[in-house]
Amino acid sequence: MRYEIRYSSLLLLLALCLCFGASLSGQIRYEDFSTGKQFLQLNGSASFQTYQGNAVLRLTDGGAGNAEAATVYFHNTTRPPGLIDPAKQQVAGGFTTWFEFQMHNPTVCCNPGDGIAFIIQNSTAVDPSYGASGYGFKALGAGGNHNYPNQAGAMGYAGINNNLVVEFDMVQDPWDPTSNHIAIQTCGPATNTPVHLPGKYTIGNNSNVQSCLLRLDMHSIDSNIPMLGGTCNGSSCADGAVHQAVIGYTPPSGNQPGSLQIWLDPTFLPGTHTPSGVPNVNVPYNIVYNAQSNPSGLNLDAQRCSGSGPCGYAWVGFTASQPAEGTAQDIFGWEFTLSTPAQIQQVIQPGGMPTVFPFGAHEATVTYPTGFQNPNGIVMTVTATPVARYVFYHLRLLGTQFANEQCIAYLSTGAGQSGPNGTCIVYSYTCQDQHGNPVVCPSEPQCAQDPTQCIVDTTTFYTTDPVTAANADYLENHSIGANDWFSIYTSYMNQPIDGTTSGKGSGFGGGGDLMGFFNNDRGLPTSQTIRKLAGQVPGADLVATFTPGG
Amino acid sequence: MNCVLRKSGVFIMAVLMGAMICSVGAAAGDILYTTLGPSGAYDGTNGSFVDGSNYYSSVVADSFTLGAGATVTDAMLALGNYLGSNNPVSLYIESNNGGVPGSVIATLSQAGTILPWGNGSGGGLVTFNCSGAQCALAAGTYWLVAWEQDPNTQQLWDNAYEDQQGNNAFNLNGSPTGPWMTGFYTANAFQIDGIVPEPGTLLVLIPGLFGVGYGLRRKLLA
16 A cells, blocks of 8 residues: 555554544544544445455455455444535535555456446435345345345445445446446436436346446446456456556536536556546536426435535445355545545544544644643534635735645545636634533644644645745734734654655644744734733634745 | 340341331432433433334333442433334333343333323333332342333334433344443433432341341241
């Protein structure tokens, strides 16, 4: 794996944070599947396995003569299921997901399969006539139900309602145009099927299974792709190649229609998961259902929606199936990044232990100095807000002492691309007590005298901006939304792939004026600075910046 | 004469004890434990599913602690009928087995019907009655376990007042005795009502019990 060195520590941090995770929306990052297992609901044949030294998510095992189906959803399995599931993702506002997979160890036979699919679902029912079962995050489509006939090719999602899948299919079933294709399948809120062609087909006991190819449009399917699975030659079969897929959804905006884009094994911008080429599939799509104007949308969960802009939540994950002639189908890594503001809450960890806020392709980390204790269980909430770079410059930097800087554009923060000027992330920090009441985030007043007693803030991201240790900066303000920025920059790392900027502060919204900007700007004596440090406000923004050409 | 006096004493003690028990019984309605707020308030906007096998097969348990021995008369749960049919919920008080529900101590019976969950009400407070010797509990920690046996019913057990935190346990196996997943999360909304003998009552009751026992012993030996 390309990121083993860097992510060995990240996974440790991820595990630490997930142990105390309170809110999950937007925090999907699995560089492998050695940790965070409790946040994946496994149904059917799905399991965690080790393959060639990697901890993988195995959807089907490749056993001959053993039809299987699997679904896997991002969901906190350690909490009782409730009306509001914080693991559902705000898909209506746009997202980018990347994952790496391989089909291998195929049954030495004719056409080992079937394939895998990425699924977005807010299911309320399944159609049992297909052999599907379950409900909600336990929904399992047809493909491996031994009590039903005609399970081959059902892909693990046939029979589940109210979902959209992007399937990677390696077997030609009667309803498939080819034996190797990707396709977008949805019948809106109705039951989904893997059928692409016109006509009626049989899955399970249902002989009236019809096409759910998006809008019945052949632009929604592409067979001109690399070979997905293994290839058999007489008495032996070769493993399939390792593939990487990126799926991006951009919601409608103004007169612009929404779009759904799929890349398979694209050329990536160096060191990123951001495709640089043309997508294999690029179709207009709006994921929000409307009976009259958009029947191919989904009925999304709006329990947590408020304000303006597209909003709706759903579970995201994978499905797969194998017929009697199976093949092992593994997911090696997975990132899911929202294009909209995402919020994560964590209990602040004791001094020296990082509190991590992962948002998919980027994350923020706060580490209090050694000796800090959080006896009252104060919770820190970080809201990551994507903002166009030019908007941030004109609204937040222009007219300040940092007008010669730009915020760093984070890649993979919107539909696979970051836009012409890039998208930055502003992290807003607030704190709450155990009852959810706002409190001032704990400060470390000794920071002004002893740098080892400062709070360390870090952000990690993909970027193609020419950031170096010499031109990087990291800004904090005194209250959320304010432009009274001061620098808390201490270091920048770019090893080996993506950048990490870090800063040290003595709290949020009240200090950390290590570079002396506070005094220099205001001409205040030190005593007044100390008073300012003591008089914190409940929150602050942090943003990574750099000086172009600097 | 002594024998008469002793018999009279035993009789008087028995009458006193009966009076005490009757008077204590009349005091039913003491709140033994609650996650409800003033006037039975709770968070009716969210909660945990308690549902049958056509949904999640979710069995939910919340722990509660009694500071002193007591007799439970009823439990009130904030419940709403969310989907499907509306069959009654089976409710149990179970022992604490190392931080998870253990064995069933008492079975409570639902009185009345669970109201629909919608309209922001979260349904309403539903009473589950407890009767018999099974309802007498010693001081300690217990679990209130809610199980929906009907496959087609999905109930929602609302969250506690101001989303206060508590020890939760649940499983998705439709089993009221586990195995359990546990965590410290938002508690569910419930109240345990019952009788706690007052200290003054105990001061009379306990010597009386000794007296009755002593009297009976003497009578048997005579």
